[in-house]
Amino acid sequence: xxxxxxxxxxxxxxxxxxxxxxxxxxxxxxxxxxxxxxxxxxxxxxxxxxxxxxxxxxxxxxxxxxxxxxxxxxxxxxxxxxxxxxxxxxxxxxxxxxxxxxxxxxxxxx
Amino acid sequence: xxxxxxxxxxxxxxxxxxxxxxxxxxxxxxxxxxxxxxxxxxxxxxxxxxxxxxxxxxxxxxxxxxxxxxxxxxxxxxxxxxxxxxxxxxxxxxxxxxxxxxxxxxxxxxxxxxxxxxxx
Numbered sequence: 001x002x003x004x005x006x007x008x009x010x011x012x013x014x015x016x017x018x019x020x021x022x023x024x025x026x027x028x029x030x031x032x033x034x035x036x037x038x039x040x041x042x043x044x045x046x047x048x049x050x051x052x053x054x055x056x057x058x059x060x061x062x063x064x065x066x067x068x069x070x071x072x073x074x075x076x077x078x079x080x081x082x083x084x085x086x087x088x089x090x091x092x093x094x095x096x097x098x099x100x101x102x103x104x105x106x107x108x109x110x
Numbered sequence: 111x112x113x114x115x116x117x118x119x120x121x122x123x124x125x126x127x128x129x130x131x132x133x134x135x136x137x138x139x140x141x142x143x144x145x146x147x148x149x150x151x152x153x154x155x156x157x158x159x160x161x162x163x164x165x166x167x168x169x170x171x172x173x174x175x176x177x178x179x180x181x182x183x184x185x186x187x188x189x190x191x192x193x194x195x196x197x198x199x200x201x202x203x204x205x206x207x208x209x210x211x212x213x214x215x216x217x218x219x220x221x222x223x224x225x226x227x228x229x230x
Contacts, residue, residue: 003154036216038155044222045114045205046155051216089155097160097169097213099145104154 004029004090004102011108017078020105022090023071028100030071034093037066037075040104041086049088050075077107085109112136112219114206119224122196132189132206132221140164140184143209145217146191148202148226158204159191160213167213174200196228 005023012018022035029035037050048057050066053073063078073092077084090102118130132144146158159170159180168180179192189206203223209215 003156032214034214034216038217040155045220046207047220048216048218051218057218087154091155091157091217093214097167098171099157099160099217101147101155101157 002100004092004100006088006090006102006105008103009106009108011110012077012080013110014080014082016080017076018080018107019077020075020088020090020107022073022075022092022102024073024092024100025071028092028094029068029073031095032093033068035066035068035073036091037064037073038089038091039084039086040089046089080109082109112208114208114219114221116204116206116221116224119204119226121227121229123230124196124198124228126196127192127194128196128226130191130193130204130206130224130226134187134189134206134208137208139182139187141211143211143213143215144180144182144189145207145209146178146180146189147205147207147217147220148200149205149223150199150202153202156202160209161189162213163211169213193226196226198228200226201228202226 038046040046053068205223207217208219
């Protein structure tokens with residue numbers, strides 16, 4: 001049950017696009033189309049932004065998109081806005097009916 | 111709307127026990143798997159456990175297996191986590207999350223969390 005690998009931090013200016021990577025293994029990301037992404041503002045409940053790799057829940061801005069290739073998943077945020085500044089976590093279903101999170105990425109909007 | 115409210119957190123000494131609860135509303139609780147996820151101070155999210163919609167299947171992270179027990183009372187729309195033999199490293203905010211119809215379903219909604227501090 002090793003954590004998925006994410007960059008510790010990314011940054012971008014308003015209006016720009018950024019991509020956060022999430023690297024797993026053939027036991028998790030690579031084996032299932034069950035990668036999700038969460039936005040977490042400290043002190044608040046994490047919010048689902050992307051599920052099943054690339055699907056957006058109702059109410060989530062279409063500026064957020066997800067993709068997956070092999071053992072790596074990615075979250076792209078386009079047209080960065082100040083309110084996007086938060087921690088972002090990827091999560092994947094894994095073997096033996098368990099789940100694993102990434103270490104988290106702090107997004108700073110410059 | 112989906113609401114998940116955790117309770118039961120507090121300060122406890124190493125080796126002691128604590129029971130967390132999560133009251134659910136706004137959806138048919140008995141139709142969904144439920145999860146516990148935690149976040150230690152300054153650290154990332156860590157998945158802890160999941161229970162199937164009817165309580166018949168339970169799965170745990172290696173870090174808590176044998177010490178923590180997840181359970182649910184569908185008649186009261188409540189999820190529980192019994193935490194025994196607590197360690198300092200169990201100190202974290204504990205979140206409950208609504209899963210999918212199956213254990214493999216996405217964690218779609220989360221509560222605000224309850225803080226557990228294990229300290230002598």
